[in-house]
Amino acid sequence: MGETEPKKHSMRSLFKLHPAVIFLGIASLLNDLSSEILYPLLPIFLTTYLGASVASVGIIEGIAETTASLLKLYSGYLSDKIGKKKALTVIGYSISNLTRPLIGLVNSWALVLLFRFTDRVGKGIRTSPRDAIVASVSDESTRGKAFGFHRSMDNLGSLLGALTGFLLLKVAGLDIRTIFLLVLIPGILAVLSVVLGVKNVDKGIPDSNKKISLSFKPFDAKFKKYILILGLFTLGNSSDAFLLLKAKECGLADAYIPLVWMALSLIRTVFSTPAGMLSDRVSRKRIIVVGWLIYSIVYILFAYSTKVWHIWALFCIYGFYYALTEGVEKALVADMVREELRGTAYGIYNFVVGIVALPSSVICGFLWQKFGSIYALGFGALLAFAASVLLLGLRYEKNQN
Structure with missing residues (x-):
């Protein structure tokens, strides 16, 4: 049996969101403002200031994301087990935003790895409980x-972060280390947004008669297949740090790297909410497939890019991949599983997507260093196309609980 038809929207449901979704969106905006001032400049900081190799960039990003994924798995399960999703979300945001600025003080790439590791520990703790909160306060017709709104706010933070990074570097003339230290300010505001704004989302300790285990067993075959297909796609979805290095390879000046990142973030910000709303009306699966196919085509074009204008155009198109997939993938998870298992389900989802980040980024770094960017980016394009075909063939029923 195929996907069931989603409920139609009323005009009121088109615009009304639960307060918890709004304040979590604000927190994500501020957190990403902090993170995205730093992230586009990090590959340049590593290779130019600290003398790290391109392969080292891949190792650092891969280990950082893999660390986060391991904790996302356990924190999702723990949030179902103890029913304290808000507390875990606050702890995660606090760890990330208190340690991220310390990268500005280091003198070796090994210490960058340490602080990126700690930053991702925070992300690992907060992500799955936060996603479960968004799913639990939204019904099927608005999920x-x-x-999509949460991703839009997250991406607006990226946009503002990239713009702030550009202004601080190019206009204010600050050095990269000073800029890294300043990210503490929006980080603290992100934590306060969750503490003060997200209320009445924890339902207490779950029913002890309902056993919750950190296992695939409670989930049906369709959810398991979906997760495996996501894993295949992610194996070719290496860190965007490599695209920034490709931009530099094509001649884009360092000061304009935050600006091209801002263009990417603008597309993600504007189109994530409409894409999410569209997925409430039509098949979420097909929207994800379109996004993955865009990814595959764009990576092939990145591989053969030689001019700066190629980079600007492709980063803008690349933003549509993110808009069509980020929020919709998570909404599809909630469609497939029961509410009391959603923390664990998001833990599994985030774990599989994140754990594959290590081999993905390491493979890309190896192929790039050994054979060049065409082979590295072409590998990602091939796997994205294969995953698109497999997902298109997956049939499922929405969970009615």
């Missing part, structure tokens, strides 16, 4: 919109 795509809720996740």
Whole structure:
């Protein structure tokens, strides 16, 4: 049996979101403002200031994301087990935003790895409980919109972060280390947004008669297949740090790297909520497939890019991949599983996507260093196309609980 038809929207449901979704969106905006001032400049900081190799960039990003994924798995399960999703979310945001600025003080890439590791520990703790909160306060007819709004706010933070990074570097003339230290300010505001704004989302300790285990067993075959297909796609979805290095390879000046990142973030910000709303009306699966195919085509074009204008155009198109997939993938998870298992389900989802980040980024770094960027980016394009075909063939029923 195929996907069931989603409920139609009323005009009121098109615009109304639960307060918890709004304040979590604000927190994500501020957190990403902090993170995205730093992230586009990090590959340049590593290779130019600290003398790290391109392969080292891949190792650092891969280990950082893999660390986060391991904790996302356990924190999702723990949030189902103890029913304290808000507390875990606050702890995660606090760890990340208190340690991220310390990268500005280091003198070796090994210490960058340490602080990126700690930053990702925070992300690992907060992500799955936060996603479960968004899913639990939204019904089927608005779930795509809720996740799309959250991604829009997250991406608006990226946009503002990239713009702030550009202004601080190019206009204010600050050095990269000073800029890294300043990210503490929006980080603290992100934590306060969750503490003060997200209320009445924890339902207490779950029913002890309902056993919750950190296992695939409670989930049906369709969810398991979906997760495996996501894993295949992610194996070719290496860190965007490599695309920034490709931009530099094509001649884009360092000061304009935050600006091209801002263009990417603008597309993600504007189109994530509409894409989520569209997924409430039509098949979420097909929207994800379109996004993955865009990814595959764009990576092939990145591989053969030689001019600066190629980079600007492709980063803008690349933003549509993110808009069509980020929130919709998570909404599809909630469609497939029961509410009391959603923390664990998001833990599994985030774990599989994140754990594959290590081999993905390491493989890309190896192929790039050994054979060049065409082979590295072409590998990602091939796997994205294969995953698209497999997902298109997956049939499922929405969970009615």
